[in-house]
Amino acid sequence: MTVAAAGVERIASAFASHGKRAALMPYLMGGFPSMDGSLAAGRAAADAGADLVELGVPFSDPLADGPVIHEAGTRALAAGATLHGVLRTCEELSAHLPVVLMVYANVVMAAGEDAFALRAAAAGAAGLIVPDLPHDEAGGLRAACDSEGLALVPLAAPTSTDQRVMEIGADARGFVYAVSLTGTTGERAELPPALADTVARVRASTAAPVAVGFGISTGAQARRVADVADGVIVGTRVVRAAGEGGPDAVGELVGELAQALS
Amino acid sequence: MRAPPLERRFGAYGGRYVPETLVPALDELEREWLAARADPSFTEELASLLRDYAGRPTPLYRARRLAERTGGELYLKREDLLHTGSHKLNNALGQALLARRMDKPRVIAETGAGQHGVAAATACALLGLECIVYMGGEDIRRQRPNVQRMELLGAEVRPVEAGARTLKEAVSAAIRDWVTNVESTHYIIGSAVGPAPYPALVRDLQRTLGDEARAQVLEAAGRLPDRVVACVGGGSNAIGTFIPFAGDSDVELIGVEAAGHGLHTTRHSAPLTTGGHGVLHGALSAVLQDEEGQILEAHSVSAGLDYPGAGPEHAHLRDTGRVRYVAVSDEEALAAFHTVSELEGIVPALEPAHAIAWVLANPAPGVCVLTLSGRGDKDLAEVLGR
Numbered sequence: 001m002t003v004a005a006a007g008v009e010r011i012a013s014a015f016a017s018h019g020k021r022a023a024l025m026p027y028l029m030g031g032f033p034s035m036d037g038s039l040a041a042g043r044a045a046a047d048a049g050a051d052l053v054e055l056g057v058p059f060s061d062p063l064a065d066g067p068v069i070h071e072a073g074t075r076a077l078a079a080g081a082t083l084h085g086v087l088r089t090c091e092e093l094s095a096h097l098p099v100v101l102m103v104y105a106n107v108v109m110a111a112g113e114d115a116f117a118l119r120a121a122a123a124g125a126a127g128l129i130v131p132d133l134p135h136d137e138a139g140g141l142r143a144a145c146d147s148e149g150l151a152l153v154p155l156a157a158p159t160s161t162d163q164r165v166m167e168i169g170a171d172a173r174g175f176v177y178a179v180s181l182t183g184t185t186g187e188r189a190e191l192p193p194a195l196a197d198t199v200a201r202v203r204a205s206t207a208a209p210v211a212v213g214f215g216i217s218t219g220a221q222a223r224r225v226a227d228v229a230d231g232v233i234v235g236t237r238v239v240r241a242a243g244e245g246g247p248d249a250v251g252e253l254v255g256e257l258a259q260a261l262s
Numbered sequence: 263m264r265a266p267p268l269e270r271r272f273g274a275y276g277g278r279y280v281p282e283t284l285v286p287a288l289d290e291l292e293r294e295w296l297a298a299r300a301d302p303s304f305t306e307e308l309a310s311l312l313r314d315y316a317g318r319p320t321p322l323y324r325a326r327r328l329a330e331r332t333g334g335e336l337y338l339k340r341e342d343l344l345h346t347g348s349h350k351l352n353n354a355l356g357q358a359l360l361a362r363r364m365d366k367p368r369v370i371a372e373t374g375a376g377q378h379g380v381a382a383a384t385a386c387a388l389l390g391l392e393c394i395v396y397m398g399g400e401d402i403r404r405q406r407p408n409v410q411r412m413e414l415l416g417a418e419v420r421p422v423e424a425g426a427r428t429l430k431e432a433v434s435a436a437i438r439d440w441v442t443n444v445e446s447t448h449y450i451i452g453s454a455v456g457p458a459p460y461p462a463l464v465r466d467l468q469r470t471l472g473d474e475a476r477a478q479v480l481e482a483a484g485r486l487p488d489r490v491v492a493c494v495g496g497g498s499n500a501i502g503t504f505i506p507f508a509g510d511s512d513v514e515l516i517g518v519e520a521a522g523h524g525l526h527t528t529r530h531s532a533p534l535t536t537g538g539h540g541v542l543h544g545a546l547s548a549v550l551q552d553e554e555g556q557i558l559e560a561h562s563v564s565a566g567l568d569y570p571g572a573g574p575e576h577a578h579l580r581d582t583g584r585v586r587y588v589a590v591s592d593e594e595a596l597a598a599f600h601t602v603s604e605l606e607g608i609v610p611a612l613e614p615a616h617a618i619a620w621v622l623a624n625p626a627p628g629v630c631v632l633t634l635s636g637r638g639d640k641d642l643a644e645v646l647g648r
Binding site: 059060061064070082104106107108109110111131134135137154155156159160161168179 | 437
C-alpha cells in the first residue's frame with residue numbers, strides 16, 4: 001500500500017492541473033439528504049468535473065451559513081449524521097478527489113485539536129476550513145494540521161483590513177478562501193462589486209492559490225470569478241440540488257459549472 | 263486610577279470565535295469602548311441618562327418578611343424599579359450611546375424574555391436609532407406583552423423559527439444579520455456573552471448596579487455582606503453584581519442557574535453547574551453540548567435563563583472558585599415567585615425568582631444581598647396559565 005500524498009500536496013496539485021479557467025470546488029453537506037446520498041452526490045460531482053470538494057460537517061449552530069445550508073445541517077443531524085459518518089464519506093470521496101472538510105470550531109474542540117487533525121488525516125482529508133476560527137484563534141489547530149500534512153485553509157473577508165489580510169495570507173496553507181461578500185452563505189443575483197478588489201488584496205498577501213466562495217451559483221458567475229481567482233466554490237446552489245434532485249441533479253449542475261469554466 | 267483591562271480572555275475562556283467578516287468590527291468596538299469609557303463627555307452623558315431617565319440609583323431594600331424565612335438580614339437590589347423593569351437598560355443605554363458614537367444608525371438585538379429587547383428598543387427610541395429585535399417564536403408566545411411594548415417603541419420584532427425557537431436561535435439570527443450588515447449596524451448583545459469585547463463591555467456597563475449595592479449595603483448594614491446572590495442565564499446581572507465584591511474575600515458569591523425539570527434530566531439551563539466547555543456564539547465558555555460538540559437545547563420556565571451557555575468570565579470565576587454556581591428547578595422558582603409576591607408585595611421576574619428560591623432553601627444568619635434583576639409583569643400569563 002502506498003502512502004497517500006499529504007493533503008497540502010493534493011490541494012496544490014488540484015490547483016495546478018485542473019485544465020480549466022479555475023479549479024471548481026462544490027460544497028456538499030455531509031449526511032444530507034442522507035449519509036448515502038451525500039456520498040453519491042460527491043461521486044457525481046467528481047465524475048462531472050469537480051477538482052476538489054468541500055464536505056460540510058453538520059453543526060447545530062452554523063453562524064456563517066444562510067438558511068439553505070443551515071437547514072441541510074439541521075436535517076442531517078436529525079437523520080442521525082455523526083462526525084464518524086462524515087469522515088467515512090470523506091474517506092470514500094478522497095479516492096476520487098481532494099476533500100476539504102468544512103467544520104465549525106466547537107466540533108473540532110469537542111474532539112480536541114490534535115485528535116481531530118489526526119482523525120481527519122486518517123480519513124483522507126486534504127484540508128480543513130473552520131469558518132468561525134479567525135486567524136487570531138487558529139494557531140493551535142494550524143500546528144496540529146501541519147503535523148498531519150493537512151492544510152488549514154484560512155478565510156479572508158471584504159471587511160478584513162490590509163494588515164489582517166497580510167497576516168492571513170502569510171500563514172495560509174493549501175489556499176486562501178476569499179469570502180466574496182459581507183454576509184452568510186447563499187445564492188445572490190449579482191456578484192459583489194468589490195470582488196476584484198478583495199481578491200487582489202488577498203492575492204498580494206500570499207503565494208497560495210486564492211479561491212472565492214459565498215454567493216456564487218451560476219455558470220456565468222463562476223466564469224467571471226475565474227477571471228480573477230484560482231478557484232470557484234459553489235455551496236448553497238449545490239446543496240439545494242442535492243436536496244431537490246439528489247446525485248443526478250448535483251452531477252448535472254457541476255457539469256454545467258465545469259463547462260462554464262472550460 | 264489605572265483603567266481596568268478590557269479582557270479578551272478570562273483564563274482559558276472567551277476569545278473571538280466568529281467569521282472573519284466580523285473581526286474588524288470587534289476590533290473597532292474594542293477601540294471605541296476603551297476611548298468612550300475614558301471620555302468624560304461620554305461617561306457624563308451616560309451617567310446623566312442613567313440617573314434622570316432610567317432612575318438610578320435603584321434602592322437597596324431590606325426585605326424583613328422574606329428574611330423571616332431566609333434568616334439574617336436580606337437586602338434586595340431593586341433593578342425591577344429601573345425604567346423598563348429590569349437591569350437590561352444599563353447595558354442597552356450604554357451600547358446605544360456607543361452605536362451613535364460609532365455612527366452606526368442601525369441597531370440589532372436579540373431577546374429571550376423580552377426585557378433586553380424592550381431595553382434596546384427604548385434606548386433606540388431615545389437616541390433616534392433604527393432597532394430590529396430577533397426573538398424566538400416560542401418566546402414571542404410566552405412573553406407577549408414585551409413584544410407589544412417593543413413594537414410600541416418603534417422597533418421591528420423579527421420572529422426566529424429555527425430550532426427550539428428560543429434565545430439561542432435569536433442570538434444566532436442576530437449574529438447572521440450582523441455579518442451581513444456589519445458596516446451600518448451595531449449589535450447590542452444583551453448579556454455578558456459573545457465574542458470579545460462583549461463580555462467585558464457588558465460587565466463594565468452592568469457593574470454600576472453592583473457598585474451601588476456595595477455602597478448601599480455598607481451604609482445600611484454597616485458592613486460587607488456575608489453572601490451575595492444573583493441569577494445567571496448569560497450572566498449580565500450576576501457579573502455586574504459580583505465584580506465589585508470580587509476583591510472582598512470574606513463575601514461569598516453565589517450564582518443561581520436554572521435547573522428546569524432537574525439536573526438529572528436533559529431539560530435544564532445550567533451549563534456552569536453541569537456543563538463542559540465549548541464554543542457558543544463566539545466565546546469559549548461553559549456550554550451544554552453532546553460528545554460531538556453539538557449544542558443542546560436548554561430548558562427553563564424562565565425565558566431569560568433558557569440558554570445553553572453562560573458568559574466566559576463566569577466560567578473563569580467558577581474554575582478559580584471565587585463564585586459558587588448552583589441551580590434551582592422550575593418548581594422551586596415558581597414557588598418563590600409566589601412567596602415574594604405574597605410576603606413583600608413585589609412580583610419578581612421568574613429569573614431572579616430562582617435566586618430567591620435558593621436563599622429560601624438555604625437559610626443562613628448574617629447579611630445577604632440579592633439582585634432582584636427585574637419585575638414579573640411579563641411572566642403573569644405564563645405563571646397564572648399553569
